[in-house]
Amino acid sequence: MKIIQTTLIEKGGIHVCDYKYNFIDVVIKWPGSVHDGRIFANSLINQKLRDKVISPCPKVIVDGKDPVQICILGDPAYPLLPYVMKEFPNGGSTPKEQFFGYRLSSARMVIECAFGRLKGRFGILRRPLDLALVYIPELIHACFILHNICETKNETLSAQNIQAAQAYDLEFQPSCAASRTNSGNNCDMGKTARDVFVEFFD
Secondary structure (H helix, E strand, C coil), rough: CCCCCCCCCCCCCEEEEECCCEEEEEECCCCCCCCCHHHHHHHHHHHHHHCCCCCCCEEEECCCCECCCCCCEECCCCCCEECECCCCHCCHHHHHHHHHHHHHHHHHHHHHHHHHHHHHHHHHHHHHCCCCHHHHHHHHHHHHHHHHHHHHHHCCCCCCHHHHHHHHHHHHHCCCCCHHHHHHHCHHHHHHHHHHHHHHHH
């Protein structure tokens, strides 16, 4: 599964990583005041998943239930879609829903670790940038690329740097407002897929 989430320094963007802490899609061009759901709705990865340019690879994971497709994991700021899973409102109303939320939250920790590693490598992402606004997206994009190279080559990273980055994020992490984007019928399909995942994890 892929994971999606935003953080403060990259506010105004969408970031997707894999389970090896490599970022596989980044969008860093939006102003910080734009809601994450709107940014995602206009993103290339959303279009490719929606239009099935990225193969959905449907798979039956619960006998007798519809197959589910590959999906990215989002926080409450993102819409629920067949290819974007998020927790139930208020953490769920049943033990099954709450356990699903726990599993989803645990899986989403990969993106938190990836950002901790990125910011641990590049301290410039943890302070105000003294740079012309036009160059900031290029600088941040370069950090993502160099991070992926370091991860691919198994470059070591000090635990002290990772802890400093995580402490920074705890202090400055924005809250996640629930998505208000209208996703129409896709939301119903997302609920159906989420129900299958709930049963799978039960």
